[in-house]
Amino acid sequence: MAWSPIAKGALSGKYDPKNPPSFQDVRSGDPIFHLENFAKLEPLINLLREISKKYNKTPTQIALRWLIQFSPTVVPIPGAKTPEQVDENAGAGEFTLSFEDFLQLDLVSRNIRVSYVTW
Numbered sequence: 001m002a003w004s005p006i007a008k009g010a011l012s013g014k015y016d017p018k019n020p021p022s023f024q025d026v027r028s029g030d031p032i033f034h035l036e037n038f039a040k041l042e043p044l045i046n047l048l049r050e051i052s053k054k055y056n057k058t059p060t061q062i063a064l065r066w067l068i069q070f071s072p073t074v075v076p077i078p079g080a081k082t083p084e085q086v087d088e089n090a091g092a093g094e095f096t097l098s099f100e101d102f103l104q105l106d107l108v109s110r111n112i113r114v115s116y117v118t119w
Helices: 035-053 059-070 083-093 099-110
Strands: none
Touching: 035 059, 035 099, 059 083, 059 099
């Protein structure tokens, strides 16, 4: 199973290093949103946004679809706070990424190293 397949919302396209979760959001203290880590995700976030426009899907759907296509043994189980997010997540099963888009996501994501030590 893919743990936190959209990185606690970091890959949703809703946030970026210039617009992180607010301090009231519990995720703001998570290491993935630590400025140094989050900046490393920016190329992937931008690529997810770009590809999402091409498929008329959300960055979340693109990220989940990449995992689904990656291997038949990978099972992403994303969280959802609203019925709309459940529908969005389910939409990742409704299309297939081209080989080129899949490979581009794979290459960009393999170069990201996030540290969970933030002191």
